[in-house]
Amino acid sequence: MTRFNGLDEFGLIAHLTARYRAALQKQEPAAGGVLVDIGDDAAVLAAVAGEELLMTTDTMVEGVHFLPETMGFADVGYKAVAASVSDIAAMGGTPRYVVLSIAIADAVSLPDLEALYDGVAAICSDARCALVGGDVVHTPGPFVITSTVLGGVPAGTAVKRSGARPGDVVFVTGTVGASGAGLALLQASGVLLPADEAAALRTCHQRPLPQVGAGQILRSCGATSLDDISDGLASELNEIARASQVRLRIDTARIPLLPALQNFARSRSEDPYEYAWYGGEDYQLVGTASPFAFARALAQCESIGVKLTQIGRVEPGDGEVVAQFPDGRIDLVEPRGYNHFK
Amino acid sequence: MTRFNGLDEFGLIAHLTARYRAALQKQEPAAGGVLVDIGDDAAVLAAVAGEELLMTTDTMVEGVHFLPETMGFADVGYKAVAASVSDIAAMGGTPRYVVLSIAIADAVSLPDLEALYDGVAAICSDARCALVGGDVVHTPGPFVITSTVLGGVPAGTAVKRSGARPGDVVFVTGTVGASGAGLALLQASGVLLPADEAAALRTCHQRPLPQVGAGQILRSCGATSLDDISDGLASELNEIARASQVRLRIDTARIPLLPALQNFARSRSEDPYEYAWYGGEDYQLVGTASPFAFARALAQCESIGVKLTQIGRVEPGDGEVVAQFPDGRIDLVEPRGYNHFK
Known part of the structure; x- marks a missing residue:
């Protein structure tokens, strides 16, 4: 089957990873922290001394969270990661690393996926974080994207929802x-x-x-x-x-x-x-x-x-x-x- | 709409989180490291001094990765997280924290979801890690589950695929x-x-x-x-x-x-x-x-x-x-x- 120009799963991951790297507009600030990048069983990432970790995940489904008429694939890539980055921001933290999982619907083309990773590169540039892994699978249903972002915050300083006091x-x-x-x-x-x-x-x-x-x-x-x-x-x-x-x-x-x-x-x-x-x-x-x-x-x-x-x-x-x-x-x-x- | 006994998205998350906790067979060993648990914008997690972080994600789609005839929902929950835990094991690491995203198909019932979280509790018990967050959304397509696991490994010791030498x-x-x-x-x-x-x-x-x-x-x-x-x-x-x-x-x-x-x-x-x-x-x-x-x-x-x-x-x-x-x-x-x- 030559659905993605003959690329199999591993070839597709390599292609989209290269696309992401080429589309990065700025140096990934977290790049120094990526010790083992995309391609092994798991990414190996440096922890920052004195920090606690922040972890959050968001899923978007075509037809539920976005429509082809209102969001291009580049927008979908951007916004999926932005939603998770925003959760890190809401704790007062610094987003550092992103893993991305996509379930690819039958109607999705290779240019669609390239646009998606252009959008991911744009938000990673804007939010100064790095894509370090993911999963790419097929689905007979609508396109699904899940972004998980790992961030950091100085120990003991994460801002919760529960601290509002009268007079604030x-x-x-x-x-x-x-x-x-x-x-x-x-x-x-x-x-x-x-x-x-x-x-x-x-x-x-x-x-x-x-x-x-x-x-x-x-x-x-x-x-x-x-x-x-x-x-x-x-x-x-x-x-x-x-x-x-x-x-x-x-x-x-x-x-x-x-x-x-x-x-x-x-x-x-x-x-x-x-x-x-x-x-x-x-x-x-x-x-x-x-x-x-x-x-x-x-x-x-x-x-x-x-x-x-x-x-x-x-x-x-x-x-x-x-x-x-x-x-x-x-x-x-x-x-x-x-x-x-x- | 009373699809899940009248539970809305937030109620469903609370219900499934409670189900997960009740189903845990052993104390979560990582529980001491969970500083802010499910319910805020992001989980806040303690880092272990001297460790590097391991991060990996896996997605399973009904009809592609599993069939209702071969895998019950409890098995699906178990296996989805097990796949990511296994990636951490393959780096020589320790799995610690799990976030789980599910896109819920129309045919899925509340007992199905409860079984799913029983399975997640079982693997979290077996692998000694803790569920710390997730996302719950609706999909008009097949059920999709994405597990992301964060682990740790003593700095500089992660085992890659690239070190095999003649004589080994x-x-x-x-x-x-x-x-x-x-x-x-x-x-x-x-x-x-x-x-x-x-x-x-x-x-x-x-x-x-x-x-x-x-x-x-x-x-x-x-x-x-x-x-x-x-x-x-x-x-x-x-x-x-x-x-x-x-x-x-x-x-x-x-x-x-x-x-x-x-x-x-x-x-x-x-x-x-x-x-x-x-x-x-x-x-x-x-x-x-x-x-x-x-x-x-x-x-x-x-x-x-x-x-x-x-x-x-x-x-x-x-x-x-x-x-x-x-x-x-x-x-x-x-x-x-x-x-x-x-």
Whole structure:
């Protein structure tokens, strides 16, 4: 069978590994730590003295997590690894090593897979980590990709979800909701936005950049909780509130939205905040810190070009999230968001 | 939707995590190293001073890697993690932490998933490692499971495939071919073997025990190369020969076969060695060592109940494997075995 130009499983792995290496835009910063690379039974990796390890995994299924119409294979490769890198960022850590497993559907071509590994190289360059292994199998069903990322964090400093305390500031990095709006835009017909605004929303959906630098700053400044926005602000805030057993009071007018998102929602007579609360896949960070720690982190994040915005405060409570609207109305925010099997 | 007794994604993860913990037969030896467990963005894990890290991943797809008729869900959970643990064993390492991703097909029930996590608990008990995270998603296609295992090995001692030297002994642990014969038996009709022999072959296929202890002994005794038998003896020996740029001469009469395998093959008028060469999924170890190192490892492996058998020797060469038969005939062994896309 000559499905992949006659490449068998081992040939395909070698081909895609070479493709990944050629596509790397920068030196892999972790490369010095890779002692035995792709090709043996397991990768051998240097540990960093004084660090604890962070490990996380994410799976994306075609037709469930992405559609061919909204995500090219390069985007899929980028975003699959970005989702795991974002989990490392949400602990305040440094992503270092990636292993990638793909189950290849019948309709997938060699150029598709090459594009996938170009996308993986792009996120590995952006997040300064290295692909060190994986598995490549066939599936009669839809394409499935699983990314597992190993990272490090100075011992005893990982930022959990459970440390929010009354009096803390609630903050987010960047803006929220653009990824969900980008998806809606990709599925919409007609011209709804100027080209640059449309491109900005699409990029937020297809190539979300995990906030590794901001996570490290927030950790070193003493953030008390941190989570990444994969399922939407409503879901993540509820996770922090529940894990910390506090009430988070959110001032909705302070939630930072991209102007392109506001224009997009206006063009469809939608509430732009719906995308922020329930859209998900922004891969921004949301968390809490003392006012003093927040002020320090704000300045340091600004120095790396990341905007940190206070969106509320922490109060005594029992694990709930309330939204306070400009008209004075207050609502309980349910933890709904993207959720399998619901 | 009440597909899993009304559990949503988060409830399902909590339910299966509890199931895993309840099913653990022994204390997780790595549990002391788990600083932040399942439930936050990423697991936080202690590194062991003086060790390097080992990382490997394996994916199994229903209908490709296993069939409902031959593998129950508990077997699937066991074997998926065992495949990755075996890769750690093949580096001479210690498996410590597991993350597991499952893409759940429509036909899968909650009892199926509970059985899966019972199997995961069984292999984690057997291999003394801990499940520390994962992902649970829906797929419209076949069930897919991806296991990623993180292990450790004393710095600078990981056993690669590339160190075989002329004069070395070629060895295997245990017996070879029983997994492939077990699969054939599970797919056959009629009574072909006594019940105890049939059960032995089935167990070799459904619950292969990775050779972690033997791998550690072989590493500490100075084995020059090591590989685990996932694709069959022919494929793994060729990998060692090619990586080490030597010739491996195998004395076929010395390849250790389970009596049950010999009886099974005889009952079907098959060559039992075909299962050893090309069956795969034995998850035994194959490798090379100096005669002195081999003698030391032989005694130590015997003390933990693992048989080590010399099956050949290493000669100068260019990466080939030759088989020498009892009748004096010599054949080149092609690296075929289980291979996707071929």
